[in-house]
Amino acid sequence: MASKGTKMVKAAKKGLSKVQHPPFLSAIIPAGRAMPAPPLGPQLGSRNIQIGQFCKDFNEKTKNVKEGTPLPTRINVNPDRSYNITFHSPPASWFLCKAAGIKKGAMKPSQEVAGKVTLKHIYEIAKIKSADPPFENVPMEIICKMIIGSAHSCGIEVVKELNAEQYGAFLEEREAIVTQQEEDLMEAKAAKMMRIS
Incomplete structure (x- = not known):
């Protein structure tokens, strides 16, 4: 009986072929921080x-790029x-968070505003992204619309003008909301771990 099982395993191994990976790899790697891990x-x-070596x-x-x-x-x-x-330029979401002065986007993008950027920010980001090979022959208007879509998916509002004082107050309020959301998330995780164990 055992020999029959062994024969079946050997036959199955013969049927398996070695996995062939494509000759390219796409990844997002932090500048200056590539590690073998x-x-x-x-x-x-x-x-x-x-x-x-890689x-x-x-x-x-x-x-020559800012580390990270x-x-x-x-x-x-x-x-x-x-x-x-x-190399390509960083993702549009990274530029948007930097322009908005926030660390990360909204947890519920359609229900809350994580930050704000102006149309000028959108245009400047679009100019940078237009140099990437995928956007080589894409009109600037379409690139801007794509970046506005990315902003909405991050919970970032696009406005015509931005008052520095009012936006500073908004960011302070937002920081308190984010801290509360993170605490709620940690409590929910702790409660889930209690139920599991």
């Missing part, structure tokens, strides 16, 4: 890229295990 390390290892190359190429800036990166792997790295 997960999630980047296993992704590179599965494509037979020398992880330590991290050293990436950190060297991004040394998220960079969408495309890695093309050649058959000889060499690779080409292509």
Whole structure:
């Protein structure tokens, strides 16, 4: 009986083929902070890229960018295990949060306002994003509309003008709301852990 099971396992193993990963990898990597730890390390290892060498190359190429800036990166792997790295500008959501002066977007984007940006901010972000290869032949108006859509999904309101004093007061109020939301979230997690154990 055991030999029959062994034969079935061997037959199943023969039927399995080795997983073939595509010759490219897209990831968002913080500038100057590429490390061999997960999630980047296993992704590179599965494509037979020398992880330590890649991290050293990436950190060297991004040394002129502010450390920690998220960079969408495309890695093309050649058959000889060499690779080409292509960088894009940071995601629109990162720019929007920086422009709004907030750390993260709203927990309930359609129900609350996390921050505000002006149309000028949208246009400046669109100018930066238009240099990325995916937006090469896209009109500026469409890029602006896409960024406005990203702003709404982050809970960031787009306004024509912004008063610095009023916005400062808004951010102070917002900070108290975010602190309360985080406390509520921690309490909910603790309650869930109590129910599980």
